[in-house]
Amino acid sequence: MASTDTLLIYGSYGYTGDLVVQRALGAESGPGAATPEEADGAGESAGVGGIDAEVVLAGRTPERLEEQAVEYDCPARAFTLEHSGAVERNLEGVDAVLNCAGPFVRTADPLVDACLATGTDYLDITGEIDVFESLATRDAEAEGAGATLLPGVGFDVVPTDCLAAHLADALPDATRLAVGFQAAGSVSPGTLRTAVESIGEGGAVRREGRITGVPADYRTPEIDFGRGPTRAVTIPWGDVATAYRSTGVPNVEVYAAVPDRAIGVLRATDRLAPLLAREWVRGALSAIVDRTVIGPDPEERERGAAYVWGEITDGEATYEARLTTPEPYALTALTAVESARRALAGDAPDGYRTPSTAFGADYVTEFAGVERADARPVDAPTALSVGERADGAGDQ
Structure with a gap:
């Protein structure tokens, strides 16, 4: 990769975007931060230190960009995504775009359009199923443009996608796959704004290769994520889209650990769906998020x-595997910047890719603080043995 390569980070001044900028410039602290020796090239973990490229800050709000550009001494480009010509002009001289501005269902398509028109690689940190599915349909278009489309290079969905691929390597003829995670701590404003966009829409799983809507509390088994059994629930996480393309397994479910009391809240969102779908309700909730939510502080991330x-499972044999990772936002900064570095270096194939199809099932294990308990056979499935009730919701 030449030092003249340029990475544009859109949404650079948001909570996660700013962490990504710090990582890209080698100015970060916390998990995975470079020691002086590593900064001189002695480190072995992926994502250590800064990126050997010019970093351009970008977003729609000039005032916030200017403040950030002064802080980091970086060039900045302020532009909205409403006009395709303006977006393309702002990608002039850019080799890769890393989109950190959610909800990505609103920002991905205009940036991808511009990237394909200019032959620019596109990456983002989405976990939104619709975004993954939309970009997957543009695989041939991206190959023709000589561009990589690589969404989901943060905690959504690098660890789960790589673990899914690792499990599929252990059981190549599998028919059902489940992945999930347990993470404590606060979330960023952008994450909650994205959640507000989909509140009341229920859940989603993949059945026989097709994404299917299900109730928010579709299945609620107890799962041992690595610290003992805890209640979990199916969620409409990005792996419902990506795991199918990474593994070929036609039936996919994704779980998150939740307190027992949260199950009742999820059921309420299904009942209140007509109200929660109204624009004014979502707008009010987003405004509350903007006023009250900050995101994890440095100590939480550390x-x-x-x-x-x-x-x-293939119906006979069943395998399970686990990962321990840094705090999700800390990991996102690591994986997003390293993925961009590899794209700039030409190490990500053209076309639509998932993290594991771009960099392999072991990609996530290359980062400091990640440990994997490799796939091993177990007597019976945990989540995949849970049945359905007649009303379509999951058994307790």
């Missing part, structure tokens, strides 16, 4: 961790 679990 001390936090996430626990990722997966199981796979």
